[in-house]
Amino acid sequence: MKRIVYREWRIPPTQFWSTLGILAAMVGMATLAFGYMEHTGHWVSGMNNSVVWGTPHVFAVFLIIAASGALNIASISTVFHKPMYKPLGRLSGLLAAAMLMGGLLVLVMDLGRPERLIVAMTNYNFSSIFAWNIFLYTGFLIIVIAYLWTMADRQGAAFNRPVGLIAFLWRLALTTGTGSIFGFLVARQAYDAAILAPFFVVISFAYGLAVFMLVLMYAFDEDNRPIGEKIMRRLKNLLGLFVAGGLYFTLIYHLTNLYGAKNDGFELWLLTNGGMHTFMFWVGSVLIGGLLPLGIIYHPELSKERNWIMTACGLVIIGGLATMSVVIIGSQAYPIQMFPGQTILESGFFDGVNGAAAPYHPTIPELLLGLGGVAVSLIITVVGVRVLQFLPESLADDVVALDEELLREEAFAKPA
Amino acid sequence: MEKVIDMKDENDAINPQRRAFLGVAAGVTAAVTVAPGVLLHTVDAAPRAEPVTSDVRWGLLIDTAKCVDGCSACVDACHHENGLNLQTMPAEQAVKKWETQKPAWVRKVKLQDNQTGRMTTLPLMCQHCDDPPCVDVCPTGASFKRADGIVMVDRHLCIGCRYCMMACPYKARSFIHSDVHGQLTSVPRGKGCVESCNLCVQRRDFGQESTACVDACAAEGHHAIVFGDLKDPDSTICKLLNEMPSRQLREDLVLNTGVRYSGV
Numbered sequence: 024m025k026r027i028v029y030r031e032w033r034i035p036p037t038q039f040w041s042t043l044g045i046l047a048a049m050v051g052m053a054t055l056a057f058g059y060m061e062h063t064g065h066w067v068s069g070m071n072n073s074v075v076w077g078t079p080h081v082f083a084v085f086l087i088i089a090a091s092g093a094l095n096i097a098s099i100s101t102v103f104h105k106p107m108y109k110p111l112g113r114l115s116g117l118l119a120a121a122m123l124m125g126g127l128l129v130l131v132m133d134l135g136r137p138e139r140l141i142v143a144m145t146n147y148n149f150s151s152i153f154a155w156n157i158f159l160y161t162g163f164l165i166i167v168i169a170y171l172w173t174m175a176d177r178q179g180a181a182f183n184r185p186v187g188l189i190a191f192l193w194r195l196a197l198t199t200g201t202g203s204i205f206g207f208l209v210a211r212q213a214y215d216a217a218i219l220a221p222f223f224v225v226i227s228f229a230y231g232l233a234v235f236m237l238v239l240m241y242a243f244d245e246d247n248r249p250i251g252e253k254i255m256r257r258l259k260n261l262l263g264l265f266v267a268g269g270l271y272f273t274l275i276y277h278l279t280n281l282y283g284a285k286n287d288g289f290e291l292w293l294l295t296n297g298g299m300h301t302f303m304f305w306v307g308s309v310l311i312g313g314l315l316p317l318g319i320i321y322h323p324e325l326s327k328e329r330n331w332i333m334t335a336c337g338l339v340i341i342g343g344l345a346t347m348s349v350v351i352i353g354s355q356a357y358p359i360q361m362f363p364g365q366t367i368l369e370s371g372f373f374d375g376v377n378g379a380a381a382p383y384h385p386t387i388p389e390l391l392l393g394l395g396g397v398a399v400s401l402i403i404t405v406v407g408v409r410v411l412q413f414l415p416e417s418l419a420d421d422v423v424a425l426d427e428e429l430l431r432e433e434a435f436a437k438p439a
Numbered sequence: 440m441e442k443v444i445d446m447k448d449e450n451d452a453i454n455p456q457r458r459a460f461l462g463v464a465a466g467v468t469a470a471v472t473v474a475p476g477v478l479l480h481t482v483d484a485a486p487r488a489e490p491v492t493s494d495v496r497w498g499l500l501i502d503t504a505k506c507v508d509g510c511s512a513c514v515d516a517c518h519h520e521n522g523l524n525l526q527t528m529p530a531e532q533a534v535k536k537w538e539t540q541k542p543a544w545v546r547k548v549k550l551q552d553n554q555t556g557r558m559t560t561l562p563l564m565c566q567h568c569d570d571p572p573c574v575d576v577c578p579t580g581a582s583f584k585r586a587d588g589i590v591m592v593d594r595h596l597c598i599g600c601r602y603c604m605m606a607c608p609y610k611a612r613s614f615i616h617s618d619v620h621g622q623l624t625s626v627p628r629g630k631g632c633v634e635s636c637n638l639c640v641q642r643r644d645f646g647q648e649s650t651a652c653v654d655a656c657a658a659e660g661h662h663a664i665v666f667g668d669l670k671d672p673d674s675t676i677c678k679l680l681n682e683m684p685s686r687q688l689r690e691d692l693v694l695n696t697g698v699r700y701s702g703v
């Protein structure tokens with residue numbers, strides 16, 4: 024095993040600056056969209072008094088949970104003693120911090136009164152999970168930065184394991200906290216399930232890893248750095264495991280809802296009759312985000328090709344956004360059951376007349392705002408790997424350390 | 440009695456004192472500046488000189504048998520009382536979309552029982568929960584419950600996150616989606632904040648007897664809504680609650696609502 028050398032990302036300056044330029048343009052568009060929505064008011068968005076959280080929240084929550092999932096790679100190496108993942112730790116921490124910033128920025132930009140952010144920082148209501156999340160998020164950023172320091176600095180190395188452990192526990196709390204934002208809403212049929220928190224933890228693993236792999240493979244490709252077969256196979260299998268886990272929890276979640284008579288109205292609506300939301304669930308979440316990537320990852324031929332693995336990662340991300348839209352928008356569109364056993368015939372406030380779902384049509388500014396968050400995360404990442412030593416020089420098979428499992432695999436492989 | 444809450448720019452009038460002021464409705468006998476831009480004049484001390492106490496709990500009883508299908512007197516009255524009628528649709532907006540975005544503190548709902556086919560019509564507003572989910576979730580504490588049971592939003596603390604709207608089981612809250620043109624001094628409103636029925640809190644602070652919707656319903660001769668103190672055994676509302684069967688909407692959530700319904 025050779026010593027791992029970290030180097031700045033050395034792509035040609037023109038390529039670097041044009042990448043940054045494109046991302047900056049996306050941020051610029053998002054800023055315009057933000058200014059427009061704040062200046063005129065939210066009536067220009069698709070959100071209304073029934074669907075109060077829309078497309079921006081889909082992106083924001085995706086980025087936030089993907090952030091906590093991305094840190095998972097570093098945790099595996101530090102907490103679970105898998106030296107193979109060690110060279111990936113720095114990028115994992117950087118991505119976590121970057122996506123968290125991007126996600127939070129979108130959340131803030133969508134507030135009705137973003138200029139009052141200072142109020143949110145100085146007035147806490149400690150019974151609100153939202154207020155707790157503010158601590159969880161800022162704490163997460165600080166810990167990730169400390170964690171990066173222990174990984175990069177000789178003096179910090181001694182603290183690597185304790186800080187890594189804290190980071191791991193903190194990220195679990197963070198994702199649970201994000202899931203709980205929804206779990207606490209007893210009024211909404213869709214969220215009335217204890218399974219939501221573990222579901223969020225598992226999908227965060229999947230989304231975070233998908234983003235991580237995509238960024239890693241792209242960055243290495245552009246800079247002609249090698250990624251060995253072993254580490255590729257390991258990451259790919261891990262992704263398959265998490266995606267399958269996400270599907271499993273989706274299944275359990277919907278089965279328990281169907282089984283509990285209280286929520287079967289919502290289930291039947293979502294699974295069969297919810298129009299756009301049903302489509303998002305079956306095609307977006309289950310097919311694109313689950314079955315297709317699994318098919319690629321476990322396909323004997325396709326799974327060997329890097330481009331197909333990147334495709335699988337991309338599908339997991341698109342499917343993840345669809346899942347978020349089902350969880351966030353679909354559940355609001357379904358009318359709140361205020362009068363069980365009765366049908367609403369007329370209402371002056373869209374209370375689900377004859378069971379009708381509330382309308383929501385996403386608008387361009389909302390979409391731009393969400394994409395702006397993605398762009399911010401990518402800018403932080405691109406600049407980070409460019410100016411600091413985040414990326415290992417090589418991940419070739421002879422460079423990365425083998426951990427016990429691989430050694431065992433090797434042992435099995437030999438007689439064959 | 441004259442109270443002027445002078446806010447030149449409500450954007451910068453962020454201060455906890457104002458919330459405390461709203462919370463206890465503490466009267467002050469002289470003009471006091473509590474923050475730049477917020478000036479409170481009080482000519483007559485009573486009844487706002489007394490802080491809001493938990494000796495009372497304001498509530499409504501709605502007798503759906505008396506509520507008339509097609510009547511919207513309560514809704515119209517609420518709009519006038521709180522200046523919602525001054526709100527205009529943004530010029531470029533589609534009417535259909537605006538319908539889903541314009542605020543409504545109270546609305547009429549018509550129901551049919553799935554088993555018996557019996558029809559009911561009723562007004563629906565904030566239920567003034569004793570254990571309000573909207574207050575629990577609000578990150579800044581802008582959504583708060585007064586000692587007298589009224590649940591309302593402090594418009595200087597609300598950051599417009601809409602979490603309370605996600606949490607309310609009765610969909611009682613509205614987000615202000617556009618600029619507010621013209622508003623009443625007694626009911627400050629502003630783009631980007633959330634609002635809901637506050638049992639005509641301005642009337643409470645002036646010691647008036649009922650709410651706009653109750654008056655309007657009575658004026659129509661229907662008398663379907665009764666306002667009163669749920670803690671006073673001699674109040675009309677308590678006597679009626681003793682006499683006739685009533686219930687809370689979504690009793691299963693055990694929120695102990697301050698608005699009760701009979702006949703649903």
Ligand code: SF4
Nearest residue numbers: 565566568571573607
């Ligand atoms: S009805 Fe809704 S807005 Fe009113 S107190 Fe209850 S939760 Fe809050």
Ligand code: SF4
Nearest residue numbers: 577597598600601603
């Ligand atoms: S919208 Fe305003 S009142 Fe509602 S939870 Fe957010 S800050 Fe509180």
